[in-house]
Amino acid sequence: MKFAYRFSNLLGAVYRQGNLNFSKDGNAVISPVGNRVSVFDLKNNTSETLPLSTTKNITCVGLSPDGNLAIVVDEDGAALLISLITRAVLHHFHFHKPVSCIRFxxxxxxxxxxxxxxxxxxxxxxxxxxxxxxxxxxxxxxxxxxxxxxxxxxxxxxxxxxxxxxxxxxxxxxxxxxxxxxxxxxxxxxxxxxxxxxxxxxxxxxxxxxxxxxxxxxxxxxxxxxxKSKPKPSRRGEGEEEEDxxxxxxxxxxxxxxxxxxxxxxxxxxxxxxxxxxxxxxxFNKEGDFNNLTAAAFHKPTHILVTGFASGIFHLHELPEFNLIHSLSISDQRIASVSINSSGDWIAFGCSRMGQLLVWEWQSESYVFKQQGHFNNMASLAYSPDGQYIVTGGDDGKVKVWNTNSGLCFVTFTEHTSSVTNAAFTSSGFVIVSASLDGTVRAFDLHRYRNFRTFTSPRPAQFSCLAVDVSGELVSAGAQDSFEIFLWSMQTGRLLEVLGGHEGPVSCLCFSPVQSILASASWDRTIRLWDMLDSWQTKETIPLTADALYVAYRPDGQELAVATLNGELSFWNPHTAQQTGSIAGRHDLEVGRKEMDKITAKQSAKGKSFTSLCYSADGETVLAGGPSKFVCIYNVKEQMLMKKFEISCNLSFDAMEEFLDRRKMTEFGSLALVDEGAGDGDGVNISLPGVRKGDMSSRHFKPEIKVSSLRFSPTGRSWAATTTEGLLVYSLDSSMVFDPYDLDLDVTPATIRKQLRLQEWTSAIVLAFRLNEKALKQEVLETVPHDQIPVVCGCLPDIYVEKLLGFVAACLEKSGHLEFYMTWVQNLLMLHGQKLKNRSGAILPTLQALQKSIQRHSDNLSKICDFNIYNIRYAIALSKQRGLKRAAEEDEEEEEDEEEASEKMSEASLEDVEMML
Structure with missing residues (x-):
């Protein structure tokens, strides 16, 4: 159950190359991202990456008219027939050569x-x-x-x-x-x-x-x-070939x-x-000599032609008169693909160099959808305390925040001028801190979406790592050139202390989750523990056998995990500075061979090591990754490998294969080293680095597969990795795993439903959790009457309290019975609060999952409440206005009646006077 993680979603990249397609109803965009296919729902503002992949980057996608089938073809011509309903691969086919276009x-x-x-x-x-x-x-x-x-x-x-x-x-x-x-x-x-x-x-x-x-x-x-069909002749003449x-x-x-x-x-x-x-x-009006037309799409019912250019400009023309409707620039890079939806209202644009995907509504001249991933490598990631958001920093100098539910980026901070090396959330979850090679550490506010603090050092330094303490008050960053650690106050923004002592670049910093102790890893083969309460003095120095690359605290603060340059993971007790365990993981990395390598993958692996690691939410396992396509999960206590995840099978990346293909080897070496276009027969010229035939100024770059950062979700239900491919999220797929608890022959669905009919609620819940089938547990829980919940919670055995709390947290995330499940949560926490407090470390992931669910509902309901409040205020103001208007009209009518009465009285008095006269 613990290791049943499966690929869930791909964030951080929305478009790479190939053609865009709209779904049949026009509400979703189907975009090729590397060797995977992502579907962006424009109505619900969510994204989903299909659980399938090709062996190389996808170049074209063909969609059937009914929207049920799609054919995706990669760079080599290998095709997959996909069902967009079941998300399954129906057929494999190979065209043996690159395919430029496919159309049903x-x-x-x-x-x-x-x-x-x-x-x-x-x-x-x-x-x-x-x-x-x-x-x-x-x-x-x-x-x-x-x-x-x-x-x-x-x-x-x-x-x-x-x-x-x-x-x-x-x-x-x-x-x-x-x-x-x-x-x-x-x-x-x-x-x-x-x-x-x-x-x-x-x-x-x-x-x-x-x-x-x-x-x-x-x-x-x-x-x-x-x-008309004719009988086939035995031999054909030359003239008949072109006709028949x-x-x-x-x-x-x-x-x-x-x-x-x-x-x-x-x-x-x-x-x-x-x-x-x-x-x-x-x-077309051309901006310059090199403004080539690169993409075009035509909507037949409305006769609208959309054309995209190399300068990032697009035109809308009405045909056949060629009337220009409007022209707009969406970026300064080449538009690679254009698509129009079935109604002709929305136009999708893909920009491959920027990794950009835009959907434009041309009638209202506004963006429906605008997403862009990191167009360079992602360097780091961090989960928010409730697991709802992920922050990523990239080599492009951008800090992006992603929603784990929708899979979309909702804010981008561009204040950094160089690569972002690390990013982290504070304990409140509303402040993001990032370190960069531009010599600044910046703090961003997620309420107002602004950079409210900028921390700098007395002398310019390139910050390679970052850590924020549990209170969110202390911010520390390590410099890779001066070997120093800088400490700032979040409250005042002042530099508090410069910690010296390391004799090599500081590679990683980590604060203890339970104490004010900072652990720093350095290339000088030491781990130093700094006491923040005792004048920032070195509390302990732990000697290592190799350069330290990464250090991480266990969630309870009782253990340190260190990744070193010799490919080992070592575990230390931070209180006694004694080593408690070691794992030799170099062979588990299985580094691939690059095209340019002169040595084998086995020899190359001797110089590789884990560059990122993190503990699981319960602290029992550790996740490790490095310059490889594999991510390993180790059991800390047993010191053994539990499972390996292959994060990519895309052969368009370098260092993917263990052995070089003999067919790519020539007498002059690998084909990657040989110029394809040079030579006049016998001689073969070795080209300049990166130059290929054709445009001599163009460069060919094949990115290398690697994992730069790893993090477990605070809820323990998923983990994320920043890779060359993007931000990959792996989640527990509990529907695929049968994990019963204390099961015997008497525990059957029939027995459980019999207990429900007898109104034995507690017994039914215990039996359902022993069988551990999600649908059955939900059925039992929702059968319990609302007024019986406190009684059932009070009678529940201690061992099932935590299980029930975790299940309620999972149900609360998707269920519409908000008050019902909130009643369960309230009673469980109130009646068993002290017992749960004693096991706070073990149930922390469950509580964080609960917090995430409640926070999401709170955000959604607060928007609805605000909307309703404003509507009610408007209605009251409108009714008051109408009431005042009606009152004014009534006053006018009364005045008119009084005037009429007075006129009549004056007329009557005049008549009386005339009679008397």
Whole structure:
């Protein structure tokens, strides 16, 4: 049960490369992130990463029209057929070459894959089980260079393919007599997008140099004539090949081959071929010579064309008139992908260099969704005390705060001017402290989202580590160049003390959770314990056998874990300075071999060690990670490895494989060292570092897989790791584990329900917890009458109090029965408070899980209450205003009545006077 952690979510990265897709209802964006796929729900503002991955980075995603299936293809051409309903992989396939685009037909019966200079049309996988889900139907040859884009007509009769050879080809999906293929020119650069007009064969083509061509067809889609099937001749003539196609075996499957040529196909019989003419040509306003058009999308019902440029600008045009609706700059980096949702209201933009994903509502000109990950490595992370938030610091100098429930970043602090080396929450959970190589330590307020304190040293220093004490009053940071530790007061911002004594860079700092003692690890092979109450003197110096890289206190403060450069984990008693245990973990790291390495992975592993570790919430296990794709969990007491987690299987990263592929080895060494484009036959030139063929100024960088920081959640239900891939969160999946307690033959669901019918509430709860099935426990708990809760809590055996409290905390997080479960919590804490206090260390994760659930409900309810209060105030003010208006109207009516009465009286008196006269 303790080690049943499974991949839960990927934070810290929202988009890397590839094409974006909207879901069928248009409320979610499907984004490729490295070798995984993330789904961002725009209505509920949540994110989810699918529990599947490819072997390399994903380059394109094809979504079926009904939104149930997706095909993802990686850099090598390996494809996965995914069900977006069950989140499961249905089929594996390999196209053997990189795929540039994949597109389903609108009727969902076919899909076309563009690779090299060929378009392959497959039968879409149906609902029935098939041995081979991908059945090749036809192969279409025509372009001379790589194909780049695909679009279908609305009736799925034809599709168009754009190419790098500046031509666009229109192919018939069926064997039409008057449209086999048609080649369109008119451009001077690579085709970026080709789009059919709604219910028409008219076509728009967009090229990289910012040119739009509008092509008109002389035939309607209904005018396509199906070719009559003829008996196959034994031998084909040359002239018949282009009309009839030829049978061929492609990718090992039977399929027709249609070869297009530059000239128009011959007309057969009385059937007149479909012809196109260029009706107009438009040019986009270019900001400069290098402002290439990089992405395009077209919404057929509203005739809106969206184009993204290398400068970060995008345009909205209405076609075919080419009227500019508006233009906007979203960043200064290249827009890699553009997508429009089904209603045409929202436009998604992906920027691969910045790792940015934006959703723009063009009618109101506002952002619906705006997320950006760290576009360099993440260096550190920390959980908030209630486990609801995670703060990360990156090499890009940004500090980001992520919500663990939604998986989204809600605030970014950009005050640092260099890499952030460490970040931490204070005990209150509302202040974040971060250290940076720019020589500052900054404190950020999560209430007002501002930097309210900046701590600096007398002489400029690069801070490599950070620690905040339990009270949140003392802030310490270690310098990697001056070997000193600086202490500041959070309250005043003043520098309190400079602690000297280390003879090497300070690599890690950690405050004791229960005392005012600071532990510092250094490269001088010592751990020093500093007493904060006794004039900041060195309390103890612990000698080590190698350089100390990381130090961590156990949650109860009774043990220290130290990671050293020789690959060992050592455990120490901080009171007696005696070593209590040691684990040799170098072989457990299993470091991979880099492409440039001249030595084997086994030899390379001898110089590697754990660089980050942390204790679990109960202090029984320790989590360790380093420059490897593995994270290890060790049992401290038994000093043995319990489980290894493989955090990534993405071969696009370096140091992933233990052995080099022999196929990549040449007589000149590894292919990674050999210039691909150089040489004139016999000679092979070794290129400059990073330079490849093509643009000699471009650099090729392959990031190395590593784990830079690890943290257990305070609730003990999950742990997070900052890796090259992003911020990975692993959670306990209790539904997959059967973990009964004190079970015997009499404990069955029937027995438990019998106890419920007899109204033996306490007995039913005890039996349910012994069987330990979540649904059954919830059923028993919610059957107990509200007024019987105090009685049941009072009669509960001590051993089940903690179990019940943990289960109530888990239920409270998702249940709508807020008052009911809060009553359980209140009674359990009030009646068993003293017993729980005695075991405070063991039940701390349970209490923190409870705090997290209550805090989340409190935040949600406070928003609703505020909204209701303002609504009520508005209603009262409105009623008062109407009452005053009504009163004023009544006063006016009374005055008018009095005036009328006085007038009548005056008239009557005048009549009386006249009578008397």
């Amino acid at each position: 037909s609108p009727d969902g019966r076919k899909f076309v894959v563009a690779k090299d200079n060929v378009a392959l049309m497959y039968h879409a996988p149906g609902k029935r089980r098939e041995f081979n889900a991908f059945v090749l139907d036809k192969s279409y040859y025509g372009p001379y260079d790589e194909t780049t884009c695909i679009d279908w007509t609305d009736d799925s009769k034809c599709f168009a393919v754009g190419s790098k050879d500046m031509s666009t080809w229109v192919f018939g999906a069926e064997r039409w007599a008057n449209l086999i293929y048609y080649s369109l020119g008119g451009h001077k650069d690579v085709i970026v997008g080709c789009f059919f007009e709604k219910d028409s064969l008219d076509l728009y083509t967009v090229s990289q140099d910012g040119t739009l061509c509008v092509w008109e067809s002389d035939t309607e889609p209904s005018g396509l004539v199906l070719k 196609g030829e049978e061929g075996r492609v990718e090992g499957e039977q399929g027709e081959v249609i070869r297009g040529k530059a000239e128009t196909p011959k007309e057969t019989g009385k059937t007149k071929n479909v012809r196109y003419k260029l009706s107009s040509k438009h040019f």
